[in-house]
Amino acid sequence: MKTNSQEFIRFIVVGIINTFNYYIMYLLLHVTMEINYMVAHIIGFLISFIISFFLNAYFTFKVKPTLSKFLQFPLTQLFNIAVSSLFVYLFVEHFSMDSTTAPILSVFITVPLTFIITGKILKK
Secondary structure (H helix, E strand, O other): OHHHHHHHHHHHHHHHHHHHHHHHHHHHHHHHOOOOHHHHHHHHHHHHHHHHHHHHHHHHOOOOOOHHHHHHHHHHHHHHHHHHHHHHHHHHHHOOOOOOOHHHHHHHHHHHHHHHHHHHHHOO
């Protein structure tokens, strides 16, 4: 149980780094370049996703990243992008939330579920 707790804490640290990477990219694309919020969300997500794989392999779960795991990692993350995109859309379109804050709120919903899925793939 202690290992899972330590992994979850490391996952949170990596998540904070990934969120920062994602949000900087999102703001750069959406605010600075005036790209549609959903397009900026998806591009930012994809860039932070690649960084996430390596940080989670080396730091969170302390496993060697392999091509096989890298190829499987996106399949589990489809859940993450689908759920986070759904919530970003709902927050902006149905709850009139500002499009620069909606992605941050969606992270709180997806993090615990993503931890479980990521661990199952990387620890194989």
